[in-house]
Amino acid sequence: MVDETHRDEEEEHLARQLKARGLRPTRQRLALAKLLFGRGHRHVAAEELYQEARQAGVSVSLATVYNTLHQFTRAGLLSEVVVGSGQSYFDTHVGSHWHFFDKTTGEILDIPEDAIAFARLPAPPPGKVIDRIDVVIRVRRAEPVPEQPLGRED
Amino acid sequence: MVDETHRDEEEEHLARQLKARGLRPTRQRLALAKLLFGRGHRHVAAEELYQEARQAGVSVSLATVYNTLHQFTRAGLLSEVVVGSGQSYFDTHVGSHWHFFDKTTGEILDIPEDAIAFARLPAPPPGKVIDRIDVVIRVRRAEPVPEQPLGRED
DNA sequence: ATTTGTGCAAATCGTTTGCATCTGA
DNA sequence: TCAGATGCAAACGATTTGCACAAAT
Numbered sequence: 001m002v003d004e005t006h007r008d009e010e011e012e013h014l015a016r017q018l019k020a021r022g023l024r025p026t027r028q029r030l031a032l033a034k035l036l037f038g039r040g041h042r043h044v045a046a047e048e049l050y051q052e053a054r055q056a057g058v059s060v061s062l063a064t065v066y067n068t069l070h071q072f073t074r075a076g077l078l079s080e081v082v083v084g085s086g087q088s089y090f091d092t093h094v095g096s097h098w099h100f101f102d103k104t105t106g107e108i109l110d111i112p113e114d115a116i117a118f119a120r121l122p123a124p125p126p127g128k129v130i131d132r133i134d135v136v137i138r139v140r141r142a143e144p145v146p147e148q149p150l151g152r153e154d
Numbered sequence: 155m156v157d158e159t160h161r162d163e164e165e166e167h168l169a170r171q172l173k174a175r176g177l178r179p180t181r182q183r184l185a186l187a188k189l190l191f192g193r194g195h196r197h198v199a200a201e202e203l204y205q206e207a208r209q210a211g212v213s214v215s216l217a218t219v220y221n222t223l224h225q226f227t228r229a230g231l232l233s234e235v236v237v238g239s240g241q242s243y244f245d246t247h248v249g250s251h252w253h254f255f256d257k258t259t260g261e262i263l264d265i266p267e268d269a270i271a272f273a274r275l276p277a278p279p280p281g282k283v284i285d286r287i288d289v290v291i292r293v294r295r296a297e298p299v300p301e302q303p304l305g306r307e308d
Numbered sequence: 309a310t311t312t313g314t315g316c317a318a319a320t321c322g323t324t325t326g327c328a329t330c331t332g333a
Numbered sequence: 334t335c336a337g338a339t340g341c342a343a344a345c346g347a348t349t350t351g352c353a354c355a356a357a358t
Contacts, residue, residue: 024357026313046348061315066348080239082290085322087347088239100279109279117273121291122265125254128293135289136236137275139282178332180338200323215340220323239347241322 010034021075031058032068036078036092043081043089043099043108083108083136098135111137164188175229185212186222190232190246197235197243197262237262237290252289265291 014033015025023029035052036042044052050065069090072078081089083101089108091097098111116135124130168187169179177183189206190196198206204219223244226232235243237255243262252265270289278284 024312026357028314059315063316063349064314067313082236082239085236085239085242098276100276100282102282111276115274115276119271119273120269122254122269124291124293124296125263127296128254128256129296131292131294133289133291135287137278137287138285139278140285142278142281142283178337180332182339213340217324217341218339221338 010038017077018075021077023071023075028053028058028060028064029068029071031056031060032065033072033077036072036090041091041093041110043091043110045087045089047087049090079132081108082134096132096134098137100137100139102139102141104140111135164192171231172229175231177225177229182207182212182214182218183222183225185210185214186219187226187231190226190244195245195247195264197245199241199243201241203244235262236288250286252291254291254293256293256295258294265289 011030011034014030014037018025018029018033031053032049035049035056035058036044046062046065046069049069050060050062053060053065069078073080073090076094078090078092079094079097081091081099083089083099084103084106093110095113097113098116100109100111101107121133165184165188168184168191172179172183172187185207186203189203189210189212190198200216200219200223203223204214204216207214207219223232227234227244230248232244232246233248235245235253237243237253238257247264249267251267252270254263254265255261275287
């Protein structure tokens with residue numbers, strides 16, 4: 001389903017990007033890059049991207065997916081999204097940004113950049129500079145939860 | 155080093171707190187509560203608290219530390235701080251507040267509530283309510299990092 | 309030909325769980 | 334007494350690592 005020898009324009013572009021950042025444009029890196037950057041913003045977990053890649057007929061191992069995700073992150077092509085201590089998500093959006101997160105369902109929703117604005121921000125601690133600002137708005141279903149009557153403790 | 159039978163005023167207070175929230179004031183819960191709440195605000199990881207407890211001569215297992223941390227969190231005595239996907243931190247400060255986080259050193263610093271103000275916030279997705287808002291300002295040392303000269307990738 | 313990347317499986321890390329034993333009210 | 338807690342060790346899921354093999358320049 002995929003022509004292994006010929007690179008289309010998109011691949012050429014990606015290949016150049018990778019080279020420019022010191023990453024050899026290997027088959028799997030190109031394929032993953034294509035999945036990641038080919039269709040607008042996305043957040044993916046390693047396992048997820050791994051499945052996608054395999055379904056797309058790309059021969060790649062989970063370890064390589066992890067490696068690649070981290071290399072891309074180091075190269076500034078991805079950023080890591082931390083919403084819970086379970087697993088890591090990687091976001092094709094690199095700047096500061098925001099998310100809704102429902103821990104009961106695990107879903108992460110993007111919040112458009114301009115939907116949050118700060119009226120006041122602290123200066124970084126002495127000797128530090130701000131790298132980026134993450135905002136996670138934790139939400140839950142608006143339903144039951146009448147009131148927990150003390151004594152709940154599993 | 156610790157009198158097992160007599161409870162000082164602090165312990166009585168903590169014991170009452172726990173009871174009021176449906177948690178039996180057991181030896182280890184009291185000891186952990188004392189470590190957690192005895193000296194102002196703190197963020198601790200489970201492993202950390204575990205070590206502290208043992209050094210304080212408290213006989214407690216790591217599993218119980220985890221249990222207790224979660225029970226306290228459920229009871230509203232602690233809040234979980236998510237800054238990285240590695241491990242969980244628990245914060246004795248329960249109200250809304252924010253954090254600086256330096257991933258290179260692992261340090262977490264509190265940001266007072268009033269140091270951040272929002273000029274605009276999004277409405278929660280339909281059917282959801284906002285549980286709480288987490289803000290993590292990621293920082294790093296303001297020094298070296300002159301510019302990564304391409305080609306770094308190890 | 310060299311150097312760098314990849315795949316696999318085993319190893320690690322933080323955290324959770326199952327179950328027998330103990331403890332507090 | 335007896336429900337609820339605890340300790341231990343095994344189980345777990347996500348991620349990392351070591352090393353032989355393969356691919357890119």
